[in-house]
Amino acid sequence: MRILKSLAELRKWRQQQSEVALVPTMGNLHDGHLHLVKTALERCDNVVASIFVNPMQFGANEDLDSYPRTLEADCQALDALGVSAVFTPQVRDVYPRGLDKQTRIEVPGISDILCGASRPGHFTGVATIVCKLFNMVQPQLAVFGEKDYQQLQVIRLMTQDLSLPVEVLGAPTQRETNGLAMSSRNGYLSVEQKQQASALYRTLQKTKAELSSNAHFAELERSGIKELTDAGFVPDYFSIRNAADLQEATADNPEWVILAAAFMGKTRLIDNLRVINTSSK
Ligand SMILES: Nc1ncnc2c1ncn2[C@@H]1O[C@H](COP(=O)(O)OP(=O)(O)OP(=O)(O)O)[C@@H](O)[C@H]1O
Ligand SMILES: CC(C)(CO)[C@@H](O)C(=O)[O-]
Numbered sequence: 001m002r003i004l005k006s007l008a009e010l011r012k013w014r015q016q017q018s019e020v021a022l023v024p025t026m027g028n029l030h031d032g033h034l035h036l037v038k039t040a041l042e043r044c045d046n047v048v049a050s051i052f053v054n055p056m057q058f059g060a061n062e063d064l065d066s067y068p069r070t071l072e073a074d075c076q077a078l079d080a081l082g083v084s085a086v087f088t089p090q091v092r093d094v095y096p097r098g099l100d101k102q103t104r105i106e107v108p109g110i111s112d113i114l115c116g117a118s119r120p121g122h123f124t125g126v127a128t129i130v131c132k133l134f135n136m137v138q139p140q141l142a143v144f145g146e147k148d149y150q151q152l153q154v155i156r157l158m159t160q161d162l163s164l165p166v167e168v169l170g171a172p173t174q175r176e177t178n179g180l181a182m183s184s185r186n187g188y189l190s191v192e193q194k195q196q197a198s199a200l201y202r203t204l205q206k207t208k209a210e211l212s213s214n215a216h217f218a219e220l221e222r223s224g225i226k227e228l229t230d231a232g233f234v235p236d237y238f239s240i241r242n243a244a245d246l247q248e249a250t251a252d253n254p255e256w257v258i259l260a261a262a263f264m265g266k267t268r269l270i271d272n273l274r275v276i277n278t279s280s281k
């Protein structure tokens with residue numbers, strides 16, 4: 001496995017490759033990330049994983065400095081799976097003119113709601129780095145996790161709007177045995193908090209079950225907030241949306257998604273569940 005530490009090294013390596021699949025990450029890999037890699041390998045023998053903690057998507061009060069960085073262990077795990085190359089550039093290589101002067105990608109309509117409302121500028125940072133990674137790596141396929149559902153839809157729209165020649169594939173959320181969605185930020189939780197945090201997925205499942213017989217979205221959202229609060233979370237949002245564009249749910253949407261973000265102590269967790277609307281035509 002090649003470890004490519006600069007854009008120049010990546011470009012040189014890329015010239016010798018034909019098809020490439022990309023799995024973008026911020027490192028500190030867990031089984032959720034490794035599942036994305038396996039999904040990519042099912043479609044393409046030549047997989048590149050990127051590891052880059054992207055400063056442009058972190059807010060001023062967020063955990064950019066403390067975000068876990070475990071490059072050696074990550075490379076071992078990727079090598080064992082049969083990844084061809086890891087691209088792990090420096091910030092100055094990715095943003096040579098600095099963040100303030102960097103050209104940005106804005107995806108309107110979807111970037112300022114839900115997580116985007118709580119994390120202003122976050123999805124501009126995500127869309128910009130993913131667009132740059134697509135241009136740098138020039139993959140035919142890129143795989144992202146459904147755990148970050150809003151991010152996945154932002155990236156799909158950005159790829160479509162900019163006519164980028166990349167197939168964007170979503171892979172299902174991998175979970176701990178108690179249902180908690182795997183996430184690098186779970187490492188911030190105590191053993192007790194991890195147990196408590198399983199209420200997030202349980203609440204989504206309960207809401208999904210109720211949604212099939214009762215499409216009273218506002219009422220279900222209020223119950224979801226109450227259940228999360230009772231379980232020890234401080235909820236940020238609990239919202240039922242049209243799965244396609246994340247606008248407010250309506251009874252005729254073919255598919256909904258229930259999305260939640262909530263703080264367990266200082267740690268902000270997100271999760272979601274999709275629901276087919278069996279009564280839509
Ligand atoms: N549990 C999971 N199942 C499937 N994909 C996942 C899971 N967790 C993360 N991913 C995906 O891995 C990719 C890289 O995500 P990232 O490096 O931010 O990991 P993370 O665990 O989500 O970290 P964070 O705690 O910062 O949100 C994204 O496409 C993300 O959706
Ligand atoms: C897609 C991504 C790697 C862009 O920095 C990041 O947002 C993530 O890890 O989900």
Ligand code: BAL
Pocket residue numbers: 057058148151
């Ligand atoms: N997994 C999304 C990256 C972030 O929270 O910044």
